[in-house]
Amino acid sequence: MIVIVGAGLAGLSTAYHLAGVPYRLYERESEVGGLCRSYRKDGFTFDYTGHLLHFRQPAIRTLVEQLLAAKLHQHSRKSFVYSHQTYTEYPFQVNTHGLPPEVVQECLMGFITTLLQPASTIDQKDRSFKQWILSNLGEGMAKHFMVPFNEKLWKVSLDELTSDWVSWLVPKPELKDVVNGALGIKNKAFGYNPSFLYPAADGIRVLPESFLPGITSVTNNIELMEVDTKRRHATFRNRCSGTSVTEHYESLVSTIPVPELVRRCLDLPAPLKTAAEGLRWVSVYNLNMAVAREQVSDKHWLYFPEPEFPFYRVGFPMNFSPSLGRPGCSSMYVEISHRPMEHQPVDQLVAQARAGLEQAGILRPSDDMVVSDLKDLHYAYVYFDRHRARAIPAILSELERRGIYSIGRYGRWEHTSMEDAIGQGKQLAERLRLEQNHAMSA
Ligand SMILES: Cc1cc2nc3c(=O)[nH]c(=O)nc-3n(C[C@H](O)[C@H](O)[C@H](O)COP(=O)(O)OP(=O)(O)OC[C@H]3O[C@@H](n4cnc5c(N)ncnc54)[C@H](O)[C@@H]3O)c2cc1C
Numbered sequence: 001m002i003v004i005v006g007a008g009l010a011g012l013s014t015a016y017h018l019a020g021v022p023y024r025l026y027e028r029e030s031e032v033g034g035l036c037r038s039y040r041k042d043g044f045t046f047d048y049t050g051h052l053l054h055f056r057q058p059a060i061r062t063l064v065e066q067l068l069a070a071k072l073h074q075h076s077r078k079s080f081v082y083s084h085q086t087y088t089e090y091p092f093q094v095n096t097h098g099l100p101p102e103v104v105q106e107c108l109m110g111f112i113t114t115l116l117q118p119a120s121t122i123d124q125k126d127r128s129f130k131q132w133i134l135s136n137l138g139e140g141m142a143k144h145f146m147v148p149f150n151e152k153l154w155k156v157s158l159d160e161l162t163s164d165w166v167s168w169l170v171p172k173p174e175l176k177d178v179v180n181g182a183l184g185i186k187n188k189a190f191g192y193n194p195s196f197l198y199p200a201a202d203g204i205r206v207l208p209e210s211f212l213p214g215i216t217s218v219t220n221n222i223e224l225m226e227v228d229t230k231r232r233h234a235t236f237r238n239r240c241s242g243t244s245v246t247e248h249y250e251s252l253v254s255t256i257p258v259p260e261l262v263r264r265c266l267d268l269p270a271p272l273k274t275a276a277e278g279l280r281w282v283s284v285y286n287l288n289m290a291v292a293r294e295q296v297s298d299k300h301w302l303y304f305p306e307p308e309f310p311f312y313r314v315g316f317p318m319n320f321s322p323s324l325g326r327p328g329c330s331s332m333y334v335e336i337s338h339r340p341m342e343h344q345p346v347d348q349l350v351a352q353a354r355a356g357l358e359q360a361g362i363l364r365p366s367d368d369m370v371v372s373d374l375k376d377l378h379y380a381y382v383y384f385d386r387h388r389a390r391a392i393p394a395i396l397s398e399l400e401r402r403g404i405y406s407i408g409r410y411g412r413w414e415h416t417s418m419e420d421a422i423g424q425g426k427q428l429a430e431r432l433r434l435e436q437n438h439a440m441s442a
Contacts, residue, residue, distance in 0.1 A: 001022055001023065001024065001247070001248065001249050001250060002018065002021060002022065002023040002024075002249065002250065002251045002252075002253060002432060003023070003024050003026070003234055003247055003249040003251075003252050003253070004023055004024070004025040004026070004253040004255070005026055005224045005234075005252065005253065005254045005255060005256055005261075006026075006027060006028075006034060006254065006255035006256050006408070006411075007025055007026075007027035007029075007032035007033070007034065007208070007218055007220070008032075008033060008034020008035060008036060008208070008255055008408060008421065009033075009034065009036050009207070009208060009408070009418050009421035009422050009425070010255040010407050010408030010409070010411065010421040010422070010424055010425045011025055011027070011034075011253065011255040011408070011425065012025075012032060012208055012211040012212075012215065012218075012425065013211065013421065013422040013423075013424070013425025013426050013429070014253050014255075014407070014425035014426075014428055014429045015211075015215045015216075015217070015218065015425075015429075016211045016214045016215055016425070016426075016429075017425060017426045017429030017430060017433075018429045018432065018433060019214075019429075019433075020433075021429075021432065021433050021436050023216075023217060024217050024219070024247065025215065025217055025218040025219070026218075026219050026222040026223075026224065026236055027218065027219070027220050027221075027222065028221070028222065028223040028224075028239065029220065029221070030220050030221055031220065032208050032209070032211075032212065032218065032220070033205055033207075033208035033209070034208070034255075035048055035051075035377070035409070036048075036051055036204050036205070036207060036208050036418055036421075037204070037205050037208070038202065038203025038204055038205035039205075041288070041371055041373050042290075042370065042371050043325065043326040043329075044288075044290050044317075044324060044325045044326065044329075044331045044371055045202060045203040045317070045323075045324040045325070046203070046288040046317065046324075046331065046333060046373070047203050047204045047205075047317070047333070048286055048375055048377060049284065049286045049313075049315070049333050049335050049377070050300075050301055050315040050317065050320070050333055051204040051418065052196040052197070052198055052300075052320070053072070053196055053197040053198060053207075053418060053419070054195075054196045054197070054417070054419070055197075055419050056419065057419060057423055059423075059426075060419045060422050060423050060426070061419075063422065063426075064197075064207065064419075064422070067207070067210035067211065068199065068206060068207065068210050071199050071200055071201070071206060072197045072198065072199060072200065073197065073198060073199075073200045073320075073321070074195055074196070074197050075195060075196055075197075075198060075300065075320060076194070076195050077090075077194050077195060077196060077300060078298070078299045078300045078319070079299065079300050079301050079302065079303070080299055080302050080303070081095075081145065081302070081303045081304075081305065082302050082303070082304055082306075082309075082360055083099070083144065083145065083304075083305050083306055084099055084100055084103060086098050086099060087299075087302070089186075090303060091170075092141065092144075092145040092146075092303075092305075093107075093111070093137055093141050093145075093173050093178060093181070094173045094177045094178055094180070094181035095181045096108070096178075096181055096182045097181060097182055097183060097184035098184070099144070103140070103144055104182050105140075106139070106140030106143065106144065107138070107140035107141050107144060107178075107182070108140070108178065108179070108182050109138075109140060110137070110138025110139040110140030110141060110142070110143075111137060111138040111140070111141065111173075111175070111178050112138075112175070113138055113139070114134075114135055114136060114137065114138045115175060117135070126162075127162070127163045128158065128159045128160070128161060128162060128163065129150065129158040129159075129161035129162065129163045129166065129384075130142075130147070130157070130158035130159045130161075131159075131163070132163035132166055133146045133147065133150075133158065136172050137172075144305070145305045146170075148305040148306065148307060149303060149304075149305035149312060152304075152305065152307065152312045152337070153282070153312045153337050153381065154282055154337070154381070154383070155282050155337055155338065155339050156280075156282075156383070160383075160385055161383060161384055161385055162384045162385055162386060162388075162389060163384075164384060164389070165384045165414070165415050198320040198321060199321065200321060200323070201321060201323045201324075202323075203317075203321070203324060204418075207418065221238060221239040221240050222236045222237070222238055222239070223236060223237050223239055224236055224254070224256065224261075224264060225237050225244070225264060226264055226266055227252065227261075227264050227265045227266065227404070228266060228267060229265050229266075229267055229268065229399075229402040229403075229404065230267055230402075231248075232248055232249050232250065232252070232402075232403060233246050233247070233248055233249075234246070234247050234249055234252055235247075249403070250403065251403050251404075251405060251432055252403060252404045252405070253405045253407065253428060253432075254399075254404060254405070254406045254407075254411055255406075255407055255408035255410075255411045255421075255425075256410065256411065257379050257410035257411070257413075258276055258279060258392070258395060258396075258406060258410065258411060258412075258413050259276045259277060259279050261276075261399075261404075261406060261411070262276035262277075262395060262399075263276070263277075265399075265402075265404070268398065269398070272394065272395055272398055275387075275390070275391035275394060275395060276391065276395055278387050278391060279382070279383070279387070279388060279391060279392075279413060280382075280383040280385065280387070280388075281340065281379055281380065281381060281382045281383055282337045282338070282339065282340070282380055282381045282383070283337065283338050283339070283340045283376060283377060283378050283379070283380050284335050284336065284337050284338070284376075284377045284380035284381070285334075285335070285336040285337075285338060285344075285349055285374060285375075285376055285377075286333060286334075286335060286374070286375040286376070286377055287311075287333070287334040287335075287336065287349060287350065287353050287372065287373075287374050288331070288332070288333050288334075288371065288372070288373045288374075288375070289331065289332045289333075289334060289350075289353070289354075289369060289371060289372045289373075290325060290326075290329050290330065290331040290332070290369070290370050290371040290372075291329065291330055291332075291363060291367040291368060291369050291370060292328065292329050292367070292368040292370050293328075293329070293330060293364075293367055293368075294327075294328055294329065294330060295319075295330060296316070296330040296332070296362050296363060296367075297316050297319070297330070297362055298319065299316065299319065300315060300316060300319050300320060301313060301314065301315035301316065302314050302315070302360075304356070304360070308356075308359070309356040309359070309360065310336050310349075310352045310353060310356055311334045311335055311336045311353060311356060312335055312336070312337060313334075313335045314332055314333070314334050314335070314357070314362070315332065315333045315335075316330065316331070316332055317331050317332075317333065318330060318331050326370075329370060331371070332357070332362075334353045334357075336349065336352075336353070337380065337381070340378060343376075346374050349374060350372045350374075354369070379410050381415065382409075382410065382413045382414065382415065384414075384415075388413060392412070392413050396412070405428055405432075407421075407424040407425065407428055408421050408424060408425075409421055412424070
């Protein structure tokens with residue numbers, strides 16, 4: 001029996017692609033989807049912050065398009081950076097036109113300096129995120145966007161983070177693109193998501209739900225509590241009845257965060273347990289708001305690098321899909337990161353967010369707020385640091401030796417997208433299916 005833990009996209013995709021191989025899928029929450037869920041409140045639909053689909057793998061795009069048939073709409077990205085009281089297009093590095101001339105000059109000269117410097121002698125994998133920013137984008141872009149934005153998001157000095165995850169998320173531009181961007185000449189789309197797909201109605205929840213007709217066994221409100229990796233026993237607790245059940249498995253597919261999994265594996269060696277406890281991450285307050293005024297912004301989402309704004313990003317769901325809110329209103333998701341064990345009172349967060357939105361000219365003092373609702377995403381962005389680089393390969397390979405496959409964004413402890421979670425589930429299911437077929441024919 002294959003036991004799958006967690007019905008987010010990685011777990012759902014594993015189950016979907018196991019087709020014909022017996023499995024059981026258990027989910028702690030009362031609904032499937034994990035981070036890729038949506039909920040309704042007072043006539044508005046909110047995701048757990050904006051979840052937009054962008055694809056690099058044609059096979060996963062085809063699968064999602066088949067699953068959602070005609071339910072997806074394509075949008076050309078309208079995302080901007082708000083700084084120096086000005087909106088400039090995202091990504092910052094190729095769109096400095098419109099900023100004060102001295103800022104544009106610092107960004108341009110800093111970037112040119114990086115091109116004149118000899119190539120860094122520091123090995124790519126040993127370079128800190130800060131060193132990566134300085135050597136790839138230069139001092140000006142570091143000062144005016146990359147460092148303040150990322151320190152606000154990560155809540156840690158960028159010297160502590162490594163740079164092995166950056167290259168696909170932060171595009172390294174060519175000189176002509178930086179110059180064109182400084183002069184306001186636009187002839188190219190940049191970044192990993194210049195266009196994106198999003199469901200026409202009901203929010204991103206329709207994506208995980210679209211897997212369900214292809215899934216034979218999923219049980220909600222069941223939480224993994226303990227794993228005996230030698231005997232291959234997993235113990236679950238029913239969150240409604242409080243009863244426990246122990247299952248024997250040949251393979252355990254876990255999509256829950258690595259530290260949570262390792263804590264539950266009672267018989268793993270102590271050094272691995274210590275390694276898992278040392279993994280770090282940042283949490284995100286997802287403040288969902290709505291006001292009784294139409295189109296407070298015509299953009300999809302905005303980045304805020306400056307420290308006077310408490311949030312690092314704000315998005316406008318009704319600009320992806322007008323059906324996500326009440327006519328005559330606007331909805332927003334506001335993202336504020338925080339250290340996992342440090343918390344702020346809700347009222348304070350709402351007041352700070354509102355003040356920031358007014359300062360940026362998005363809200364007016366007269367706006368009537370009709371919804372404000374806070375979700376705390378405990379595991380949001382994992383740290384790529386020197387500890388992770390050593391710990392994760394050791395933990396994952398020891399788990400796999402014991403028949404436990406840890407996949408998904410927090411199962412592999414990485415910065416991956418919905419597409420990646422689906423892709424990892426598919427790949428693992430195909431491997432387990434093959435192994436099962438070999439075992440049966442041997
Ligand atoms: C702020 C933010 C914005 C994002 N925006 C985008 C975006 O725009 N586009 C994009 O492609 N991706 C985005 N992502 C990434 C995307 O959300 C993830 O890649 C994807 O949803 C991960 O799916 P998963 O199945 O790996 O993990 P999860 O969704 O975390 O699923 C894990 C599941 O395991 C369950 N679980 C946990 N513990 C237990 C237990 N003990 N027992 C049983 N079940 C358990 C959880 O309830 C959950 O359902 C964003 C992520 C964040 C944090």
